[in-house]
Amino acid sequence: MSQHPIRNILIVGGGTAGWMTAAALARVLPQDFCRIRLVESDAIGIVGVGEATIPAIHDFNRRVGLDEREFMASTNATFKLGIEFVNWGNIGDAYMHPFGTYGRDLNGVGFHHYWLREREAGSAVAFDEYSLPYLAAKRGRFGLPKTEADSVYSTYSYAFHFDASLYARYLRGVAEGLGVERIEGRIIGAELRPEDGYVQCVVLENGSRLDGELFIDCSGFRGLLIEEALKTGYVDWRHWLPCDRAFAVPSDYPGPPDPYTRATAHDAGWQWRIPLQHRMGNGHVFSSDYSSEDRAAATLLDNLEGEPHAEPRLLRFVPGKRRKMWRRNCVAIGLSGGFLEPLESTSIFLIQAAIMKLIELLPDSTMPAPVVDEYNRSMDQMFDEVRNFIILHYKQTARDDSEFWRYCRNMSVPDELDYRMRLFGKRGVATHRNGELFIETNWIAVYLGQKLVPQQYDPRADCLGRDEVSKSLASMREYLVTAAEAMPAHGTTVATHCAGTTALSS
Numbered sequence: 001m002s003q004h005p006i007r008n009i010l011i012v013g014g015g016t017a018g019w020m021t022a023a024a025l026a027r028v029l030p031q032d033f034c035r036i037r038l039v040e041s042d043a044i045g046i047v048g049v050g051e052a053t054i055p056a057i058h059d060f061n062r063r064v065g066l067d068e069r070e071f072m073a074s075t076n077a078t079f080k081l082g083i084e085f086v087n088w089g090n091i092g093d094a095y096m097h098p099f100g101t102y103g104r105d106l107n108g109v110g111f112h113h114y115w116l117r118e119r120e121a122g123s124a125v126a127f128d129e130y131s132l133p134y135l136a137a138k139r140g141r142f143g144l145p146k147t148e149a150d151s152v153y154s155t156y157s158y159a160f161h162f163d164a165s166l167y168a169r170y171l172r173g174v175a176e177g178l179g180v181e182r183i184e185g186r187i188i189g190a191e192l193r194p195e196d197g198y199v200q201c202v203v204l205e206n207g208s209r210l211d212g213e214l215f216i217d218c219s220g221f222r223g224l225l226i227e228e229a230l231k232t233g234y235v236d237w238r239h240w241l242p243c244d245r246a247f248a249v250p251s252d253y254p255g256p257p258d259p260y261t262r263a264t265a266h267d268a269g270w271q272w273r274i275p276l277q278h279r280m281g282n283g284h285v286f287s288s289d290y291s292s293e294d295r296a297a298a299t300l301l302d303n304l305e306g307e308p309h310a311e312p313r314l315l316r317f318v319p320g321k322r323r324k325m326w327r328r329n330c331v332a333i334g335l336s337g338g339f340l341e342p343l344e345s346t347s348i349f350l351i352q353a354a355i356m357k358l359i360e361l362l363p364d365s366t367m368p369a370p371v372v373d374e375y376n377r378s379m380d381q382m383f384d385e386v387r388n389f390i391i392l393h394y395k396q397t398a399r400d401d402s403e404f405w406r407y408c409r410n411m412s413v414p415d416e417l418d419y420r421m422r423l424f425g426k427r428g429v430a431t432h433r434n435g436e437l438f439i440e441t442n443w444i445a446v447y448l449g450q451k452l453v454p455q456q457y458d459p460r461a462d463c464l465g466r467d468e469v470s471k472s473l474a475s476m477r478e479y480l481v482t483a484a485e486a487m488p489a490h491g492t493t494v495a496t497h498c499a500g501t502t503a504l505s506s
Contacts, residue, residue: 004364007034010212012187012202012225014040016164017334017351018218019171022180023064024355028362031179038175039202039210041186051164051274051281052080052261052345055099055157056437060352064174072498074170075162076277078257079142079490081133083345087265088450090398095126095449096260097344098133100156101441103476106469109460112444113428114469116457121466127448129477132156135484137260142490144497152483159345161261161274161281183210187219190229198329198367199225213365216358217332221339226322226332233323240391240413241319242290242404243269243341247297248283248313252306259490263343266299267291267402272342273305277500280306285341290404321383326375329367331358338383343393346386349437353382382437388417389438389446396421396450421452428454 009025011018022038029036061071071077082098089095103111115127128134133156136142146153176182185204193200201211202225217225226232238244253275262273269286284300291299297312321338325331332338333354340346357378363371395413399405413421420443423429430443461469 004366005034006213006363006365008211008213009034009036009216010202010210010214011036011038011216011218013218013220013334013336014038014168014172014182015218015220015334016168016171016348017220017336018216019168019175020060020348020351021216021218021333021355021358022175023171023178024060024359026175026178026180027064028359035181036175036179037181037183037210037212039183039185039187039204042184043186051276052083052161052272052342053159053348054345055159056349056352057159058157060356063356064171066174069498071167071170072160072162072494073500075160075166076279076500077160077162077498078275078277078494079259080159080161080261080345081137081142081156081259083261083263084137085263085265085393085446085449087399088263088270088393088397090451091401093450095445096128096131096134096137097442097445097449098128098131098137098156099158100131100133102127102444103130103473106472107460107464109458109463110428110440112430112448113458113461114464114473116428116454117461118470118473119453120457123470123473125473125477130473130480132480132483133158135480136487137258139484139487140256140258140490141484141487142259142493143487144493152479158259161276163276163278163281164348187224190225192229196328197230199229213329214363214367215330217330217336218334220335221317223322223332223336225330226325226327226336230327230330232327232332234318235320235323236318237320237387238318240387240411241341241394242287242407243285244317244319245288245293245296246283246285246315246317246341247293247300248281248315249300249304249311250279250309251282251304252309253278253280254305256489256491257494261345264303265399266303268404269296270343271300271303277494279309280304282308284312285343287404290402290407319387321380324376325354325379326372331375333358337379340383340386340390343390344386344438346390346437350382350386354379384414384416385436385438388414388420389442391417392421392443392446393450396447396452398451421447424454425452426455428457 082096084096086094187202189203191200199215201209257275264271268291272283274281286296317339325337334351361371394408430440
């Protein structure tokens, strides 16, 4: 049993990262056991990226005790079945990374091997056509999954699109209800203990000082504690992920909400499209080495489906992470810990992963070195995994229409990613490690979507006759199409389940 429990935690910065951290910590640390305070300034804007999520968000919401209907209504949320990628392999190409399975395995052999066999024999049916979430998403339909294992409606999951600033506001209410104390104030610096360099307190503009035993840095790109005070250092990944700027702008809602995110590749980056109940979220992520800011802003505005609500807002970032996300008595969570572009909607997940790992390894006030080391090891591994999956989208392209895409297709990649791509390209094996965020079906979706077609399929797929396989695949597709068309319209589900401030039509 710990003899030195932490009794005083100070979270520096609000926004999504700060209030997610506050709510989660307050749920496991009662206010009579540990004092949790959060200091933020209304004068400092919130970046607000990460409006699109992945299914892992359910784990966080459950841990904090959120009611799904209330949370969605409070954040003008819609449902999400996957991410559509347009123009990534070649201009005109489109595929989806769905939150679900493809077809079903036959005779103990993965479905994609039978699809590859049929493709080799002349079949023109796209791989996406065997995915229920894809078929539903492209028809504008969504129904909540079933729990019965034998139901086709148990073969997919879902995530959310929501307004990140409203999510932070909603979580603030949850956290304060659990005893978190919010302090309004602008931080101008921090003081370190002279004997060991630990953070002793932060200093506010009004001269007051806020102490703590454990400090959580959620100050955004600035890294007020982890970098400005502790000089931790940063690992720059621009040689693999050359995009380092983004313009963001909300726009009018053009019609019924699509239950999926769209990422459209342009000549020096890509554009996100995120449908909420009250607006469309849009942004253009680009490389300043291959596009001017004026040109990038024009590209974004020229490709909106509705009228913009404001001038595009520019965000500058360096893809990468801190050399240590936990140093001394400070843990960096959110943008202060690192940033990976939201191509696979992982921004909020990385915040969630950091919070859950901190709770799992919650130290006593002595900050044991093995605990700190394990946290840093785990978060380094998580960032590396997500980084490699994002790099795959850039590397596996046939585009040569711009200098940006020629750089991406010819760049060297991390050894682990190179190995995985070569293994799939040769034999169709989508390797991954236990516990990784992205599993076999996730990798297969992007490999095949961007036309990394294996030279060989599993030879065991030849054990079944051609007619038997063809009939099985045709039956699967027919069954999935019927199931998709039986779902209600996405707008109808939102309106009856979680309507927010704006009514939706089906």
